[in-house]
Amino acid sequence: MKIFVVIISMLFVGVNSSFSQSNLKSVKATYSPIEALGPEEGIKRGDPSDIIKVGSLYYVWYWKVGENVRWATWYATSPDGFTWTEKGEALPPGKEGSWDDEGCFTPGILIANDKYYLFYSGVNNPYKTKDLEKSKTRIGIAFSNSPDGPWVKLSTNPILIPSTDKTKFDSHRIDDASIIVRDGKYWLYYKGRQWGKSPRETKMGVAIANRPEGPYIKYKNNPVVKGGHEVLVWPQGKGVATMIGKEGTEDVRKSIMYAKDGLNFKKTHNFTNKNVPWAPGAFRPEAFTNSKKGKLIEWGIQRVKKDGIEYLERFDLKEVNKTKQ
Numbered sequence: 001m002k003i004f005v006v007i008i009s010m011l012f013v014g015v016n017s018s019f020s021q022s023n024l025k026s027v028k029a030t031y032s033p034i035e036a037l038g039p040e041e042g043i044k045r046g047d048p049s050d051i052i053k054v055g056s057l058y059y060v061w062y063w064k065v066g067e068n069v070r071w072a073t074w075y076a077t078s079p080d081g082f083t084w085t086e087k088g089e090a091l092p093p094g095k096e097g098s099w100d101d102e103g104c105f106t107p108g109i110l111i112a113n114d115k116y117y118l119f120y121s122g123v124n125n126p127y128k129t130k131d132l133e134k135s136k137t138r139i140g141i142a143f144s145n146s147p148d149g150p151w152v153k154l155s156t157n158p159i160l161i162p163s164t165d166k167t168k169f170d171s172h173r174i175d176d177a178s179i180i181v182r183d184g185k186y187w188l189y190y191k192g193r194q195w196g197k198s199p200r201e202t203k204m205g206v207a208i209a210n211r212p213e214g215p216y217i218k219y220k221n222n223p224v225v226k227g228g229h230e231v232l233v234w235p236q237g238k239g240v241a242t243m244i245g246k247e248g249t250e251d252v253r254k255s256i257m258y259a260k261d262g263l264n265f266k267k268t269h270n271f272t273n274k275n276v277p278w279a280p281g282a283f284r285p286e287a288f289t290n291s292k293k294g295k296l297i298e299w300g301i302q303r304v305k306k307d308g309i310e311y312l313e314r315f316d317l318k319e320v321n322k323t324k325q
Contacts, residue, residue: 029277029317034301036084037076037312042067044310045074046303048281049107049118050178050232051081052147059147060281060301061090061118062312063105071103073120075147081283081299081314091120091142091151099138099158102127106279108177110186111288112212118142118151119188121175122158132195136162137173139190141213159214160188160207166195169203169223178231180240181288182262185209188216189233189242192223200247204228206263225265227252230279235286235294241268243297245276256296277315279303 037045043066051060057077065071073091078084091107094100100122108119121137129135138158142151163171170192178189186209191202205222209215227248233240239260244252254276256269282300286293299316 029275029315031275031302031313031315032082034078034082034084034312034314036086037062037301039306039309039311040066041309043069045312046310047106047176047230047279048301048303048312049109050234050281050287051283051300052109052111053283053285054147058283059109060084061107061109062281062301063103063107064089065103071105073104073107073118087148090149091118091153094122094153096125099124100140101125104140106176108179108188110179110181110212112181112186114145115212116144116147117179117212118144119177119179121177132172135172137175138162139175139177139188143213154213156214160190160216160218162192163218168192169194170205170218171195172197176231178233179287180233180235180284181290182235182240184290186212186216187233187240187262189224189231191228191231199229202227202229202247204231204242204244219263221263224259224263225252225257232280232282232297232300234282234284234297235289235292236296237294238292240265241294241296243277243280243282245278277302278305280315 045062045064049061051058061073061075064074072089075090076084076086091104102123102125104120106121110117119141122140139160140157142153144151162174172195173193176191180187188207192205193202203223204225207216207218228244229247230245233242240262241258244255254271255267257265258268259265280300280302282297301312302315304311304313
């Protein structure tokens with residue numbers, strides 16, 4: 001099995017700790033193949049959701065597209081996070097003429113009130129066009145009593161849309177939801193792209209709701225991170241941590257950041273080489289508990305693009321030279 005190694009420099013995040021060079025630590029990430037979701041000729045899979053565990057099984061959602069396969073959200077289950085079974089399509093595109101009739105992708109998952117909420121990005125036909133108005137992305141929600149579905153899309157969809165002010169960071173595209181429960185509220189972190197800007201200028205914002213279904217109100221001082229083409233957040237201690245990929249300003253990209261208040265993020269980890277997890281989703285056991293006991297994520301799934309094929313693989317994080325805290 002081919003394993004790639006990434007070394008990440010990290011800071012311990014504590015209530016009274018400062019973000020100083022003296023607190024730097026390292027964590028090693030290894031990448032490994034997973035069964036059933038790997039390379040497949042003529043098929044593309046990408047942008048996995050965060051991972052949940054229900055009973056003895058892990059669940060992950062992702063988009064899949066290919067010959068005779070529409071661009072939709074699919075899902076898979078696993079007993080150990082390595083051996084997966086693809087279960088089928090979970091969320092299809094909407095009816096012709098709807099805001100999500102071309103595709104449903106970049107899913108995010110929430111468990112609340114004994115229900116499962118599947119957040120997704122939707123686009124209308126034609127999505128691949130130079131017309132910015134027609135290529136907007138929006139976020140919708142579907143719910144179910146079971147992680148296996150069936151899923152019902154909310155009649156209030158889309159629940160989060162691009163800003164009408166073209167100077168705002170999210171005036172063109174808004175998608176890639178990652179959700180946590182914090183202080184009894186639902187925090188939806190998302191990526192936004194400003195009108196006329198490139199994907200490399202994507203930034204991260206947050207919207208907060210009192211109910212899983214919304215309404216979600218955007219934070220007035222968005223964006224909270226000047227980077228983050230893919231969104232992955234998790235509760236860490238009393239705050240929130242996020243992994244930032246290759247996009248963003250020099251001071252934030254290829255890093256892990258932390259905000260005690262969930263809003264004012266500061267860098268706490270630096271990736272020391274170019275192999276940053278791409279479009280990752282992670283197993284976040286404290287994501288919906290509001291326990292204030294969350295820790296650095298240990299493993300997840302990322303998107304890979306190689307030789308024209310797009311597929312999923314696993315990443316594992318492990319601290320090295322860990323000192324007593």
